[in-house]
Amino acid sequence: MKSGESMGFWRELGEEALQLIYPENLYCMGCGDFLDNEATVSEWGLCGRCMEKLFSKEQLKKTMEKECVGKNYQRVLSCTTYGGLSKEIIGKFKNNSQPWLGKNIGRLMAERFREEYFRGEVRGTEAWNTQTTCAETVGDEFSHGESSRGAKALGRVDFVAFVPVHKHKKRLRGYDQAQLLAKQVAACLGVPCLDCLMRTRMTAAMKNMSKEQRRFNVEGAFAWKEPMDCDGEKVSDLRGKRILLIDDVVTTGSTADACARILRGQGAAEVILITFAAAVQGN
Numbered sequence: 001m002k003s004g005e006s007m008g009f010w011r012e013l014g015e016e017a018l019q020l021i022y023p024e025n026l027y028c029m030g031c032g033d034f035l036d037n038e039a040t041v042s043e044w045g046l047c048g049r050c051m052e053k054l055f056s057k058e059q060l061k062k063t064m065e066k067e068c069v070g071k072n073y074q075r076v077l078s079c080t081t082y083g084g085l086s087k088e089i090i091g092k093f094k095n096n097s098q099p100w101l102g103k104n105i106g107r108l109m110a111e112r113f114r115e116e117y118f119r120g121e122v123r124g125t126e127a128w129n130t131q132t133t134c135a136e137t138v139g140d141e142f143s144h145g146e147s148s149r150g151a152k153a154l155g156r157v158d159f160v161a162f163v164p165v166h167k168h169k170k171r172l173r174g175y176d177q178a179q180l181l182a183k184q185v186a187a188c189l190g191v192p193c194l195d196c197l198m199r200t201r202m203t204a205a206m207k208n209m210s211k212e213q214r215r216f217n218v219e220g221a222f223a224w225k226e227p228m229d230c231d232g233e234k235v236s237d238l239r240g241k242r243i244l245l246i247d248d249v250v251t252t253g254s255t256a257d258a259c260a261r262i263l264r265g266q267g268a269a270e271v272i273l274i275t276f277a278a279a280v281q282g283n
Contacts, residue, residue, distance in 0.1 A: 029092065029101050030054070030085050045104035054080045063278040071253055072260035073245060073271040078278035079112045082249050086277040090248055099175045105248075105276050106184025113157075113189070113244065113274055158241035159194045160186040163259050164222075166199040182246040185274070189244075194235060196227035196266075197259055206251070214254040222258050224266060239267030244274055251279040 025043070028035055030050030044051070063078040080086050093101040162182035170176045179195070186193035200223045206214045227235040243263050247256055250273060260271040 025104070029089055029104055044108055045101070050085060053085050062280045065280055066250060066253065066278050068253075071257045072264050073253075073256060073273045076250060076253065076256075076273040076275070076278070077112055077116055078250060078275045079108050080277050082251075082277035082279040090277065094173070094177050094248065097174065099177070099180055102177065102180035103184050106181045107188055109181060109246070109274050109276055110185045110188035113185075113272075156242055157189055157191045157244055159192050159235070159238070160189065160244045160246060161194045161196055161259075161263060163245065163247040163255055164197050164199050166202050168202065178247050181248060181276070185244065185246055192233075192235070194227055194243075196225060196235070196238075197262060198223050198225045206254075211252045211254070214252050215257075218255050218258045222262055224262050237267055238263060240269045241267070242270045242272070243268045244272050247273070247275050249277045249279060250275045 025035060025045045027033065028047040028050055029045040030053070031047060033047050035045075035047060046054070059080045062081050066076045066078070068074055068076055082090075089101065089105070092098045093105060160182050162176070162178040164170075164178065165173070165176045182193050199221060201221055203217050203221050206217055209217060227238070245256060245260055245263065250256060253273070256273045256275075260273070263271050
C-alpha cells in the first residue's frame with residue numbers, strides 16, 4: 001500500500017470511529033451543544049441559536065452584495081456571510097478532518113437554491129426558510145424545471161460541478177471539501193454531480209491578495225478533463241446546460257470565475273455559483 005493510500009485508509013478508519021462516538025447531528029456543528037430534536041432544527045446539524053446567528057435577514061442581505069459583472073457565472077448565491085461562526089464551521093470541515101459536516105452544509109446550500117428559485121421568499125427581503133427537508137422537494141418536477149409552482153425553466157438544473165483542490169492538498173486532507181459539498185447538493189436536488197475540472201498547479205494562499213492579484217494567481221490553474229459524474233459514468237457534453245458550481249467560500253470570485261470560464265467554454269449556457277459563505281466588507 002502506497003503512503004498516500006495508507007494515510008487515506010487510517011483517516012477513514014478514524015472518521016468511522018468518530019462517527020460511532022459522535023453520531024450525525026447529535027451535537028450542533030456550530031457551538032457543539034447537544035441537539036434536542038424538539039427544541040432545535042437538528043436536521044441541519046445546528047441549534048436554534050446558531051441558526052439565528054448564521055441566517056438572519058441582515059446576513060442574507062449582505063450576501064446579495066456580490067456582483068457578477070464581468071464574470072463567467074451569471075449568479076452567485078450564498079447561505080451566510082463569512083466570519084465568526086461560519087468561519088469556525090468551515091474551519092472544522094476543511095482543516096479539522098470533519099468531512100461529515102459536508103452533509104449538513106451541502107443540505108443548507110441546496111435549500112438556499114430552492115428558496116431562491118422556487119418559493120420566492122427571499123429575493124433580498126426575507127430570510128430564507130430552512131424548515132423544509134431535502135426530500136420534500138426533490139424529484140423530476142424540480143430537476144427538469146416542470147414545477148407546479150410556476151418556476152418552469154427558472155429552476156431547471158442539469159448538473160452540479162465543483163471548484164477542485166489540487167491533488168496534493170486532497171491527498172494530505174483526505175478529501176476534496178468542495179466535492180463533498182457538490183455530492184450532497186446534487187443528491188438533494190436529484191441531479192448528477194460532475195467531476196470535470198482539475199487543478200493543474202498549486203496556487204499561493206490568497207488571504208492578503210488584492211482582487212487583481214487573486215485573478216492573476218488562478219490564471220491557468222484549472223483545466224477541463226473528461227467529464228464523469230461522481231458515480232464514474234461518462235457525460236457527453238455541457239452544451240446548453242445549466243450548471244451549479246459549488247465552493248465553500250466566495251471572496252472576489254476569481255477562483256470560481258476561472259472554473260466557470262472553462263464550463264462556459266465547453267458549451268454551458270449558464271453557470272450559477274453557490275457557496276456556503278460569502279466574504280463581504282465590514283463582516
